[in-house]
Amino acid sequence: MSKITTAVQPSRLSVFWHKWRFHINVLLLLIPLGFMPKYFSDAALFRGDAGLGEREIGEIQVGPWSLRLAELRNEAPRSDGPAGYLKAFSAALCTACVEPVKATYLRIGKPRSLRAAGVIFFGTPYRMGTQLPVPVKTPADAELWITMEGWDGSMHQASIPLSQASPATIAWLNKQGAKP
Amino acid sequence: MSCSYRLLRRHLSAALLVLSAGFSASALAHNPMCECKAIDAEQIKCTGGFSDGSGAPGVTLDVIGYDETILVPGKLGSDSTLTFKKPGAEFYVLFDAGPGHVVEIDQADIESP
Numbered sequence A: 001m002s003k004i005t006t007a008v009q010p011s012r013l014s015v016f017w018h019k020w021r022f023h024i025n026v027l028l029l030l031i032p033l034g035f036m037p038k039y040f041s042d043a044a045l046f047r048g049d050a051g052l053g054e055r056e057i058g059e060i061q062v063g064p065w066s067l068r069l070a071e072l073r074n075e076a077p078r079s080d081g082p083a084g085y086l087k088a089f090s091a092a093l094c095t096a097c098v099e100p101v102k103a104t105y106l107r108i109g110k111p112r113s114l115r116a117a118g119v120i121f122f123g124t125p126y127r128m129g130t131q132l133p134v135p136v137k138t139p140a141d142a143e144l145w146i147t148m149e150g151w152d153g154s155m156h157q158a159s160i161p162l163s164q165a166s167p168a169t170i171a172w173l174n175k176q177g178a179k180p
Numbered sequence B: 001m002s003c004s005y006r007l008l009r010r011h012l013s014a015a016l017l018v019l020s021a022g023f024s025a026s027a028l029a030h031n032p033m034c035e036c037k038a039i040d041a042e043q044i045k046c047t048g049g050f051s052d053g054s055g056a057p058g059v060t061l062d063v064i065g066y067d068e069t070i071l072v073p074g075k076l077g078s079d080s081t082l083t084f085k086k087p088g089a090e091f092y093v094l095f096d097a098g099p100g101h102v103v104e105i106d107q108a109d110i111e112s113p
Helices: A012-047 A167-178 B002-023
Strands: A055-062 A065-071 A085-093 A101-108 A122-124 A127-133 A143-150 A155-161 B032-038 B043-050 B060-065 B070-075 B081-085 B091-096 B102-106
Touching: A012 B002, A055 A143, A055 A155, A065 A143, A085 A101, A101 A127, B032 B091, B032 B102, B043 B091, B070 B081
Parallel strands: none
Antiparallel strands: A055 A065, A065 A085, A085 A127, A101 A143, A122 A127, A143 A155, B032 B043, B043 B081, B060 B070, B060 B091, B091 B102
16 A cells, blocks of 8 residues: 655645644734724714813804704715715704704705705704705805794794804815816 | 635725715715706706706795795696796795705706706
């Protein structure tokens, strides 16, 4: 009986893998750690632990009611493909407005009617959110209009300068104008 | 050797899958959108839809005068479009998919043919 001892030479990659696979896998486990700070700050933001948003705009009086408005992120509007650029805002109704207020809307420029009052805030009245479309050609002196509709059919409106609501959006708009 | 390759590839594709799932959140939004074009001197064609790619058949699309009278009450057809005769008065188009889900298009923003 003859012994055949033809040892197959393992490739260098295979040797490398078998020598270091344990360490490489430990490194793979470490990768998520790098994302942890962002994960926890996002979680705090979305749960409301970090306040209404990254940048609070303040309390805005709308007729007999008021709401606290904030930019969810202190950044320029984000593109939503064919729907254009959207800017996320969040808001909280005043304690006394939670019951009487039916809906809160946000729009750039004065609404023509209640039907065209803009985007609606959704979510709990203590922490609502919406995404406002920002046309690229919005003038820098535009106003942000807040429309609040009550269950009794009443409607109240207020406006603040867009520059006060979101300086990041104004900076972005100025950049858009410089592009062509 | 081929086994380790396959293992590595499987790890990489799994990592890629997790990353893609994480970055896809923005694609889940479905904001209303509407586009109007003048197809000739008399007719205007509006197409509605949502940013997730879905159409908007049956959704209300009204042509409203600057004085807030509804000039053309309409609904989008099965192809998510509506063609109407250009009104004589000043107007805007309101794509209305429900309260707070509207798109306004002013007559000044409607492209000529």
